[in-house]
Amino acid sequence: MLVILVGRSGVGKSTFAEAMGCPDNWYASSKAIIEELQRRNIKVTHDSIHALAVELYKKDPYWQVPRILTELQTKKFLILDGPRQACEIKRLIELYPNTLVIRIEADTYTRWERLKERDNIDFESFERIEKDETKETELEKVFKELVDITIQNNGSIEKLQKIARIFSNLLKNLNLNDSQGEEDCILSSPFLYQPK
Secondary structure, X not given: OEEEEEOOOOOOHHHHHHHOOOHHHEEEOOHHHHHHHHHOOOOOOHHHHHHHHHHHHHHOOOOOHHHHHHXXXXXXXXXXXXXXXXXXXXXXXXXXXXXXXXXXXXXXHHHHHHHHHHHOOOHHHHHHHHHHHHHOOOHHHHHHHOOOEEXXXXXXXXXXXXXXXXXXHHHHOOOOOOHHHHHHHHHOOOOOEOOO
């Protein structure tokens, strides 16, 4: 199963993925971008990641899809953390229908506070990140068209970690021979808010 975590910067996607305790099943969408920046000896920042992502996705909107599908071949499930392009997510769903898209959501002030603490940014930098994510990604389209489940994360980190651990246990106990049963099991879980 492919589980795709989407959301704006600072909502807690990576915190959720890390709390699941499955590092071998965690694929950060920025990983290949960061590796390329390091190869080019460019400092890794939001701005450099964003600029290279725009460059790579302009050349080929699906450049990460083969990498992700290759990772899936040897795993019971894969957590894809942070893709921002609707066309890429749609292609993954087409090629791998057993996919669940989870949006993690938090209000603007909460995200600003988290990013200020995590990345030591000022409010001007936060506004630039907001602008980048609004104008140069397809997140709004992802939220409107592709999300199966939404998790609200305006509370404590402990609460999000608890949800992540429960979700991880569900995934680890999935029956691979009954993909419809997998989705029903997850979608009916009482800790998840479903927008559809």
